[in-house]
Each structure stands twice: as C-alpha cells, then as structure tokens.
Amino acid sequence: MTKIAPSILSADFSKLKNEIQDVEQGGADYIHVDVMDGHFVPNITIGPLIVESIKPYTGLPLDVHLMIENPDKYIPVFAEAGASIITVHQETCPHLHRTIQLIKSHDVKTGVVINPATPAEMIRDILQEVDLVLLMTVNPGFGGQAFIPEVLQKVKQIAAWRENRQLNFEIEVDGGINQKTAELCAEAGADVLVAGSAVFKQENRRKAIEEIACAAGKAE
Ligand SMILES: O=C(CO)[C@@H](O)[C@H](O)COP(=O)(O)O
Ligand SMILES: [Fe+2]
Numbered sequence: 001m002t003k004i005a006p007s008i009l010s011a012d013f014s015k016l017k018n019e020i021q022d023v024e025q026g027g028a029d030y031i032h033v034d035v036m037d038g039h040f041v042p043n044i045t046i047g048p049l050i051v052e053s054i055k056p057y058t059g060l061p062l063d064v065h066l067m068i069e070n071p072d073k074y075i076p077v078f079a080e081a082g083a084s085i086i087t088v089h090q091e092t093c094p095h096l097h098r099t100i101q102l103i104k105s106h107d108v109k110t111g112v113v114i115n116p117a118t119p120a121e122m123i124r125d126i127l128q129e130v131d132l133v134l135l136m137t138v139n140p141g142f143g144g145q146a147f148i149p150e151v152l153q154k155v156k157q158i159a160a161w162r163e164n165r166q167l168n169f170e171i172e173v174d175g176g177i178n179q180k181t182a183e184l185c186a187e188a189g190a191d192v193l194v195a196g197s198a199v200f201k202q203e204n205r206r207k208a209i210e211e212i213a214c215a216a217g218k219a220e
Contacts, residue, residue: 071099
C-alpha cells in the first residue's frame with residue numbers, strides 16, 4: 001500500500017493541532033514537516049519548536065524534510081524535538097556519509113533527498129545507509145507548484161537499483177502530487193507520496209487522502 005504523507009506547509013497554522021489530527025483521522029501515514037531556512041531555499045518556515053509542540057498530538061511518524069544549509073548543526077535539535085525521520089538534501093551535504101551517521105546516532109530514521117535537476121548517481125553510494133530516498137518533483141521552497149514529470153525516470157532508476165542491490169529503503173516523492181501524478185509516481189516505484197495542497201486545501205481531508213491513495217493503488 002502506498003503511504004500518504006500530508007505536508008503541513010499547506011495547513012492552517014492558526015490551528016495546526018486540529019489540522020494534524022484531521023489528517024491522522026483521515027488515514028495519513030506520516031506527517032511531513034518542511035523546514036526551510038531562507039538560504040538553501042527562498043522561504044522560511046518551521047523550526048524545532050513547532051516539531052516539539054506538535055509531537056504530543058499525533059501518533060504518526062514526523063517526517064522532517066530539512067531544506068537548510070549546514071544541516072549537521074540542527075540535526076541534534078530536530079531529533080530531540082521528536083523527528084522520526086530526518087531527510088537531508090545531498091546538495092547541502094559535502095560529507096553525506098558523516099551527516100547520515102549523525103542522524104543514526106540520534107536513533108532517528110535517515111533520509112536523503114535530491115532536487116529535480118540532481119542526477120540519481122549523486123546518491124548511488126549512500127543508498128545502503130538510508131531508510132528513505134526522497135525525490136523532489138518540484139524545486140523545493142513552496143507548496144502548490146507544478147509536478148516535473150522528468151523526475152519519474154529517476155524514480156524508476158532508484159527503484160531498479162533498490163531491487164538489484166536488494167536494499168529496502170522507501171522511495172518518497174514530494175511536490176505537485178495529486179490524483180493524476182500519484183498514479184504516475186506509484187507506477188514508477190514510489191512508496192510514499194507527500195501531498196500538501198492536494199490534502200490541506202481540500203474541505204474533506206479523508207476524501208482527499210483516499211482519492212490519492214486510490215489513484216496510487218491503481219498502479220500497484
Ligand atoms: O518540500 C516541499 C516544497 O519544498 C513540499 O513538501 C511541499 O509542501 C509540497 O506541497 P504541494 O506541492 O503538495 O502543494
Ligand atoms: Fe517537503
């Protein structure tokens with residue numbers, strides 16, 4: 001079953017606790033948390049204080065997507081705040097193995113992410129170390145952007161490497177996911193679909209989650 005990870009970037013922050021509980025009751029599998037620093041990406045969003053304050057109100061894993069320069073400096077504080085998975089951009093990590101080991105040392109699941117224009121080869125030699133590979137299907141920074149279809153080829157490539165090398169990380173996609181693109185991503189080999197506006201901008205979140213999951217299910 002393909003997992004759905006609603007991104008709280010598109011939630012109503014004035015009632016974040018209710019928004020998170022709404023998607024949890026609606027069948028979400030992870031809560032995706034977009035952390036942006038205004039340097040690596042042109043937007044500033046969530047810090048560890050928010051992660052810490054939402055943690056007690058959900059039983060779902062907090063999937064923390066770090067879009068920040070020098071992530072090593074902040075991994076301990078996000079781990080302490082309650083992150084279940086910490087995902088770092090390859091583009092921000094000159095010493096990627098060291099950064100992944102740092103996440104592991106905090107007993108948090110590890111993820112690596114690449115932008116749409118970054119080739120899969122850039123993460124080929126770290127795949128055996130991670131629990132999750134996130135392929136951006138938009139350029140990071142904002143919710144509500146259009147899906148970049150060229151990334152599908154990369155999803156297929158990573159899925160093929162996983163099979164050939166008998167690895168067992170999850171493949172997650174993030175950006176522009178809706179019913180139509182969910183099916184394409186699942187077909188290409190994605191296991192986790194991040195969806196921000198396609199869930200939180202809808203009145204009925206359960207229905208939105210079910211429709212995306214059902215579209216992905218057609219490809220399974
Ligand atoms: O990491 C990001 C954006 O940088 C995402 O997680 C967005 O929050 C996804 O939003 P939609 O494209 O689904 O609206
Ligand atoms: Fe994200």
